[in-house]
Amino acid sequence: MSFDPRIAQNRFGYGPGPGIEPPRSVRQMLDRLAGPDTQATRFPISGFVDVFGDLQEIRDLTTAFRKARNKGGDEVETTKAARKEKYREMNRKRDAWFLAAIARCCTAEDALRERLVRFWTDHFTVVGKGALFKSVASTFPEDVVRPHVTGRFADMLRASTTHPVMLHYLDQFASAGEGSKLAMNGKRSLNENLAREILELHTLGVDGSYTQTDVRAFANLLAGFAPGKEGRATYRPNWGNPGPEVVLGKSYGRQKPRVEDVFEALEDIARHPDTARHIAHKFATHFVSDDPDPDLVNALTTSFTDSDGDLMALYSTLLNHPAAWAPQQMKIKQPFDYIASALRALGVSVDTLASLKRKDRNLLFFGPLKLMGQPWESPGGPDGWPEDAAHWITPQGLAARIQWAVSAPSSFDVKLPDPRGFVQTALAGQASEATQFAARAAETRWEAIGIILSSPEFQRR
Amino acid sequence: MTKHNTLPRRSFLKNAGVLGCSLAASPLVTPVSLAATPGDHRLVVIVLRGGMDGLDLVRPVGDPLFAGLRPNLSSADPKLPLTDFHALHPAADKLHDLWTAGELAFGQAVSTPYRNKRSHFDGQDILEAGVGAGGAIRDGWLNRLVQTMPDTQLRTALAVGREDLLILSGGAATSGWSPDVTLPLSEASRLLMARVYDGDPLFSAALGEAMDLTDVLRSGLQPNADDVPDDPDDIMSDAMMMAKEHRGTRGIASFTAEMLRQDTRIASFSIGGWDTHVAQTLNFKRALSTLQDAIITLKAELGPIWAKTTVLAMTEFGRTVRQNGSKGTDHGTGGAVIMAGGAVRGRKIYGDWPGLAEEDLYNRRDLMPTADIRLYAAAAMRGLFHATPSEIENTVFPDLDLSPGLPSFIA
Numbered sequence: 001m002s003f004d005p006r007i008a009q010n011r012f013g014y015g016p017g018p019g020i021e022p023p024r025s026v027r028q029m030l031d032r033l034a035g036p037d038t039q040a041t042r043f044p045i046s047g048f049v050d051v052f053g054d055l056q057e058i059r060d061l062t063t064a065f066r067k068a069r070n071k072g073g074d075e076v077e078t079t080k081a082a083r084k085e086k087y088r089e090m091n092r093k094r095d096a097w098f099l100a101a102i103a104r105c106c107t108a109e110d111a112l113r114e115r116l117v118r119f120w121t122d123h124f125t126v127v128g129k130g131a132l133f134k135s136v137a138s139t140f141p142e143d144v145v146r147p148h149v150t151g152r153f154a155d156m157l158r159a160s161t162t163h164p165v166m167l168h169y170l171d172q173f174a175s176a177g178e179g180s181k182l183a184m185n186g187k188r189s190l191n192e193n194l195a196r197e198i199l200e201l202h203t204l205g206v207d208g209s210y211t212q213t214d215v216r217a218f219a220n221l222l223a224g225f226a227p228g229k230e231g232r233a234t235y236r237p238n239w240g241n242p243g244p245e246v247v248l249g250k251s252y253g254r255q256k257p258r259v260e261d262v263f264e265a266l267e268d269i270a271r272h273p274d275t276a277r278h279i280a281h282k283f284a285t286h287f288v289s290d291d292p293d294p295d296l297v298n299a300l301t302t303s304f305t306d307s308d309g310d311l312m313a314l315y316s317t318l319l320n321h322p323a324a325w326a327p328q329q330m331k332i333k334q335p336f337d338y339i340a341s342a343l344r345a346l347g348v349s350v351d352t353l354a355s356l357k358r359k360d361r362n363l364l365f366f367g368p369l370k371l372m373g374q375p376w377e378s379p380g381g382p383d384g385w386p387e388d389a390a391h392w393i394t395p396q397g398l399a400a401r402i403q404w405a406v407s408a409p410s411s412f413d414v415k416l417p418d419p420r421g422f423v424q425t426a427l428a429g430q431a432s433e434a435t436q437f438a439a440r441a442a443e444t445r446w447e448a449i450g451i452i453l454s455s456p457e458f459q460r461r
Numbered sequence: 462m463t464k465h466n467t468l469p470r471r472s473f474l475k476n477a478g479v480l481g482c483s484l485a486a487s488p489l490v491t492p493v494s495l496a497a498t499p500g501d502h503r504l505v506v507i508v509l510r511g512g513m514d515g516l517d518l519v520r521p522v523g524d525p526l527f528a529g530l531r532p533n534l535s536s537a538d539p540k541l542p543l544t545d546f547h548a549l550h551p552a553a554d555k556l557h558d559l560w561t562a563g564e565l566a567f568g569q570a571v572s573t574p575y576r577n578k579r580s581h582f583d584g585q586d587i588l589e590a591g592v593g594a595g596g597a598i599r600d601g602w603l604n605r606l607v608q609t610m611p612d613t614q615l616r617t618a619l620a621v622g623r624e625d626l627l628i629l630s631g632g633a634a635t636s637g638w639s640p641d642v643t644l645p646l647s648e649a650s651r652l653l654m655a656r657v658y659d660g661d662p663l664f665s666a667a668l669g670e671a672m673d674l675t676d677v678l679r680s681g682l683q684p685n686a687d688d689v690p691d692d693p694d695d696i697m698s699d700a701m702m703m704a705k706e707h708r709g710t711r712g713i714a715s716f717t718a719e720m721l722r723q724d725t726r727i728a729s730f731s732i733g734g735w736d737t738h739v740a741q742t743l744n745f746k747r748a749l750s751t752l753q754d755a756i757i758t759l760k761a762e763l764g765p766i767w768a769k770t771t772v773l774a775m776t777e778f779g780r781t782v783r784q785n786g787s788k789g790t791d792h793g794t795g796g797a798v799i800m801a802g803g804a805v806r807g808r809k810i811y812g813d814w815p816g817l818a819e820e821d822l823y824n825r826r827d828l829m830p831t832a833d834i835r836l837y838a839a840a841a842m843r844g845l846f847h848a849t850p851s852e853i854e855n856t857v858f859p860d861l862d863l864s865p866g867l868p869s870f871i872a
Contacts, residue, residue: 072786
């Protein structure tokens with residue numbers, strides 16, 4: 001089993017699309033990845049620093065509204081309306097970022113990059129808590145994942161750990177070291193949330209060799225980070241814990257809390273053998289099979305360790321391993337990927353996407369994604385979206401996909417393709433006989449397209 | 462039911478011998494004994510999102526401080542008395558009928574272990590996960606309850622509505638369905654679809670179950686299964702119309718009742734709209750009307766099964782004791798839990814009253830909780846499904862202190 005362009009475009013991309021050439025070789029896929037991130041330039045999404053002013057404005061409006069509310073009078077209504085309008089503006093931005101994210105996937109030549117961005121974004125899951133942070137959750141992959149997706153794991157880990165949305169999501173901003181004055185006075189206390197999730201989810205994994213004592217010590221070491229001015233994380237030594245802390249058998253820092261000690265610990269944790277194994281297993285599970293080939297996992301583990309967490313080496317190991325090219329389609333496309341790959345197969349234009357009204361965006365995307373079990377940017381917890389096929393192909397999940405497949409394609413400004421051709425192109429020549437039969441036998445064009453997009457061959461990769 | 466169900470079922474059985482590894486995990490294809498049902502009782506948990514103001518619903522009009530703290534939110538309708546001390550919200554007339562019938566009770570001054578932060582997001586997670594403050598949010602307590610029950614099937618526990626309910630997620634296989642999913646396919650397309658899925662047991666089984674579930678709704682609405690539109694725009698608008706018909710809470714309650722009449726024993730859905738910071742008189746009434754409709758719909762459509770049914774309506778936290786400057790209330794702590802149903806020992810307010818004097822309040826602002834809300838959930842699972850104390854303490858609510866005793870509200 002080795003490179004096959006049809007497998008390459010589907011398993012490691014968003015599938016075929018009119019006018020998009022499938023990858024020619026592993027080399028070409030890796031070269032494209034190593035090149036510039038053109039999709040990010042073509043369909044921009046803001047970073048946290050860019051929207052910090054908006055958040056500040058909403059905070060100010062909220063303060064003004066509360067003041068007015070307590071005072072009474074005309075200003076209650078005006079401040080309330082101003083705040084509402086600002087939230088509307090943020091929602092428009094959030095919708096635009098969603099469309100940009102989906103457009104990147106639909107049109108990418110370098111589709112593997114988009115898949116990797118989704119993978120790492122889910123690995124370092126954040127959920128925007130409250131209306132304020134929910135509106136800017138899209139900044140996280142822009143700031144944390146895209147700049148490092150072809151770089152070092154340790155750098156992505158550091159960017160994730162210090163991103164304002166993460167600091168807010170996992171309560172790090174409220175955590176004070178146990179020995180800090182703030183904690184001693186009883187004003188603040190230690191919060192282990194982020195420390196625990198970094199060890200359990202982002203690095204060593206739940207089966208990793210850490211204990212509750214490590215979590216506590218690491219939480220004490222992390223204490224001090226908070227979203228700061230200008231939208232960048234800040235480190236407040238007076239919230240930190242007078243050290244040293246012993247995390248995973250190594251001592252960090254001294255009496256005076258310093259940010260450098262935290263970064264040193266993150267480097268070491270990123271390099272831990274359990275981290276290598278955890279990442280390797282998760283990576284193979286996401287791209288190849290819910291029950292990945294042990295030899296593939298071993299190869300990825302070795303690659304991660306030997307390259308000191310160089311992600312390009314990890315990708316190269318995956319794409320050069322025979323298990324990656326097994327013909328059997330073991331993975332189910334998650335709902336976002338399902339919709340993106342259908343738009344790509346249909347050749348829906350970027351302009352059409354951009355021209356959709358809010359109502360249509362809800363009808364065609366946000367509503368269906370929720371029904372399919374993957375509401376946009378709203379996973380259930382810090383462990384992100386589940387991988388297993390049975391989680392996604394539930395009665396409701398599947399019915400929602402079918403409902404979308406038969407009705408949505410007619411809502412875009414494209415002429416529905418001839419099903420007899422579409423069954424070949426959309427499924428890259430891998431259609432089963434039953435699907436080919438259905439494509440011919442369906443009474444109407446839109447039903448045929450719906451059945452093709454609902455077929456297991458299209459929903460699997 | 463109609464004939465198109467049979468085909469995917471048959472194909473699924475045919476393929477059941479050659480399950481791929483990805484399928485082993487699918488609850489849909491795990492054989493279950495058809496006869497087994499875990500008892501006759503039904504439990505419906507309604508999650509009230511936004512922080513339902515227990516003091517507005519069950520008004521402690523007998524407390525001399527109440528009217529002063531809530532000038533706009535403390536009137537009592539003499540037609541809706543509860544006890545010598547409590548009156549019901551003036552718009553809760555339908556709930557009052559249940560009270561009179563002995564099918565409604567309340568637990569007062571309850572809360573989850575969540576304290577001080579008062580975030581909806583965290584508060585709801587803690588309510589649904591059923592854990593202590595700071596506990597890991599991984600799965601829901603209703604799911605863990607199912608794990609302790611013998612002889613459960615996929616449809617024993619059911620989440621209804623569009624959202625993924627944390628309260629029902631976890632290791633035990635449960636169902637989920639939103640009645641606004643309509644599967645708008647002609648008979649011919651259904652057959653084609655079944656054929657396309659024939660070789661893939663995961664898809665085949667899910668489609669079969671989806672067709673069964675949509676038929677629960679179709680049977681009442683579409684006289685003829687072939688009577689489906691022949692244009693995608695019509696499909697879309699038809700689907701939307703059916704969706705509309707079923708989207709509301711009444712549709713959700715109606716579907717829930719239908720499933721409870723069949724094999725489902727535990728169901729959950731949520732009702733939002735309780736975050737009444739502003740103009741509470743108006744906003745609370747709106748949410749209350751939805752809740753009343755849901756409960757009344759359940760009662761009407763469950764028929765004789767209502768006698769075996771318990772509805773628990775729970776919220777993430779109560780609200781401030783004092784009304785705020787905009788005639789609303791802010792996030793608080795102690796609140797109320799609603800118990801309704803024929804299986805409930807009604808006409809009673811359970812739990813201790815903490816008082817409204819400033820020194821009796823939590824943080825001098827909120828109603829002081831006098832009981833962990835999980836004790837009410839524990840009492841329901843004990844009374845309805847015979848959950849043992851050790852199952853409750855070890856599996857369902859691992860850090861719950863059972864020593865205060867369970868309120869005995871199950872008849």
